[in-house]
Amino acid sequence: MKKVAIVGYAQHPILENAGALNEVELIMPVVHQLFDELGISQNNIDFTCSGSCDYLQGAAFAFVEGLSAIQTNPPIKESHVEMDAAWAMYESMLKIQMGDADTALIYGFGKSSPGRLDSIISLQMDPYYISPLWPDRVSLAAIQARVLLEKNIVTPEQMITAVIEARTNSKNNKNALVTELVDKEAYLASEKISSPLNEFDCPPISDGSSAMIIASEEKAYDFTDQPIFIEGIDHRIESSNIGSRDLSKPTGILASIEQLKLEKTNFDVAELHTQFSHEVPYLQSVLNLNDVPTNLSGGPLVGNVMMCAGLDAIGKTYESLKSNDLTNGLAHASSGPCLQHNMLVHLEKKS
Amino acid sequence: MSEEEKKDYAESPINLEYHYTAGSATTRFLNQVKEGKIVGQSCPKCSAVYVPPRGSCPRCGVATNIEVPLTDKGCIESFTIVHIPIPGNPIVPPYVCAMIRLDGANISFLHLIQGIDVEEIRIGMRIQAVWKPKDEWTHSLENIKWFTPIDEPDVDVATLRFEES
Ligand SMILES: [Zn+2]
Numbered sequence: 001m002k003k004v005a006i007v008g009y010a011q012h013p014i015l016e017n018a019g020a021l022n023e024v025e026l027i028m029p030v031v032h033q034l035f036d037e038l039g040i041s042q043n044n045i046d047f048t049c050s051g052s053c054d055y056l057q058g059a060a061f062a063f064v065e066g067l068s069a070i071q072t073n074p075p076i077k078e079s080h081v082e083m084d085a086a087w088a089m090y091e092s093m094l095k096i097q098m099g100d101a102d103t104a105l106i107y108g109f110g111k112s113s114p115g116r117l118d119s120i121i122s123l124q125m126d127p128y129y130i131s132p133l134w135p136d137r138v139s140l141a142a143i144q145a146r147v148l149l150e151k152n153i154v155t156p157e158q159m160i161t162a163v164i165e166a167r168t169n170s171k172n173n174k175n176a177l178v179t180e181l182v183d184k185e186a187y188l189a190s191e192k193i194s195s196p197l198n199e200f201d202c203p204p205i206s207d208g209s210s211a212m213i214i215a216s217e218e219k220a221y222d223f224t225d226q227p228i229f230i231e232g233i234d235h236r237i238e239s240s241n242i243g244s245r246d247l248s249k250p251t252g253i254l255a256s257i258e259q260l261k262l263e264k265t266n267f268d269v270a271e272l273h274t275q276f277s278h279e280v281p282y283l284q285s286v287l288n289l290n291d292v293p294t295n296l297s298g299g300p301l302v303g304n305v306m307m308c309a310g311l312d313a314i315g316k317t318y319e320s321l322k323s324n325d326l327t328n329g330l331a332h333a334s335s336g337p338c339l340q341h342n343m344l345v346h347l348e349k350k351s
Numbered sequence: 352m353s354e355e356e357k358k359d360y361a362e363s364p365i366n367l368e369y370h371y372t373a374g375s376a377t378t379r380f381l382n383q384v385k386e387g388k389i390v391g392q393s394c395p396k397c398s399a400v401y402v403p404p405r406g407s408c409p410r411c412g413v414a415t416n417i418e419v420p421l422t423d424k425g426c427i428e429s430f431t432i433v434h435i436p437i438p439g440n441p442i443v444p445p446y447v448c449a450m451i452r453l454d455g456a457n458i459s460f461l462h463l464i465q466g467i468d469v470e471e472i473r474i475g476m477r478i479q480a481v482w483k484p485k486d487e488w489t490h491s492l493e494n495i496k497w498f499t500p501i502d503e504p505d506v507d508v509a510t511l512r513f514e515e516s
Pocket of ligand 1: 394395396397398399408409410411412
């Protein structure tokens with residue numbers, strides 16, 4: 001395996017409604033910010049890969065338009081994933097492993113405000129048996145929350161703690177959308193949207209974009225004195241039929257843990273792509289993170305840009321390692337209903 | 352349900368509604384179109400002029416923040432003669448759809464050509480916009496009914512190729 005490192009990351013302030021700003025106008029500032037910080041241009045990039053979802057924009061091939069935010073002359077090598085940009089990073093990683101590139105620009109973007117996210121997300125389900133029922137994203141998450149509560153894997157108190165901590169941690173994140181503090185009383189007084197989840201258990205509708213640059217070890221030090229290395233990366237997908245999954249068994253994540261030999265690592269910090277409150281204690285327990293500071297950025301509960309929030313978990317872990325005296329970080333990205341598809345990224349700062 | 356009425360498929364209609372945003376750059380353009388003016392935007396790096404502007408120069412990846420007022424005259428960069436009627440379309444075939452390159456612009460856009468026998472249409476032909484009555488103007492290039500030929504010498508479209516300045 002070639003060593004690959006993250007050398008830069010930038011995030012647009014997360015907005016409730018970006019209004020007149022279109023996707024291109026959201027992407028341009030973060031890419032320019034990243035280039036300016038590193039003192040480089042698109043000419044220093046071998047491969048460009050984006051993550052987005054055309055259903056969010058409601059236009060076929062909308063992702064192609066996103067490319068207008070990037071300098072494409074002289075012609076560039078580029079690709080796209082119809083997924084969270086964390087998977088665009090994965091593809092870029094492979095591109096570097098194959099020797100086709102030494103540097104890669106990754107960007108993700110998503111505006112959830114123009115459409116009805118609940119309806120859009122139900123279209124990711126199996127089109128024959130599940131999509132026609134239009135299950136909304138909160139109800140799907142609630143099914144898993146219910147399973148975890150009934151099996152005592154997660155407790156209601158843990159969910160309240162996850163919400164309160166997310167709001168408290170939002171002060172660490174200048175781009176957070178939701179910063180208002182919540183106490184237990186306010187939480188308990190809130191009406192359920194889809195039992196057992198209330199509004200505080202769910203992520204806010206968010207618009208935004210993020211960008212990241214990764215490079216091979218040889219090139220990384222040209223960009224920065226302190227690259228953060230991707231020590232391990234693995235992703236697993238489970239069945240698209242939620243009825244055939246045991247929602248209390250994280251089969252894919254356990255396989256990734258074994259593949260990456262994570263039980264041997266003491267993590268200093270973790271950022272999880274946990275969109276709903278019950279997912280925080282659940283994954284903390286699965287990943288053995290109970291004593292590890294988790295989601296210091298507040299995580300998706302305080303800002304959840306679709307197709308970006310997974311990349312943001314990696315970016316926030318990178319930032320934590322970079323600006324603190326820490327060595328090992330774990331980032332998690334997710335896709336699909338009820339944590340169907342998960343990626344684990346082990347980041348390490350070399351001393 | 353009788354045997355005859357049995358279906359071997361299920362209907363599952365999908366309908367999603369969106370609040371579409373043109374983007375802040377295109378919004379500036381459309382506000383001018385509403386006033387009967389065509390204002391392109393140029394790239395601060397390579398000087399290419401875009402109409403309609405989409406907010407960025409796709410060559411350079413920067414915002415096109417310089418407004419460039421344009422005339423409603425230009426030439427036909429390319430065209431096609433449409434012979435097939437489209438249901439609900441009030442225009443009777445054969446008619447011409449053309450890529451219109453306005454004077455001073457570096458890209459073209461699609462619009463109708465009328466006021467000439469379709470056999471006489473040619474690339475490089477000079478044309479000008481025919482506007483709807485002012486009280487019908489909205490935030491749309493449909494404020495221009497169509498383009499029609501004008502009595503000016505043809506342009507060699509090869510000379511319109513964008514050269515970086
Ligand atoms: Zn340009």
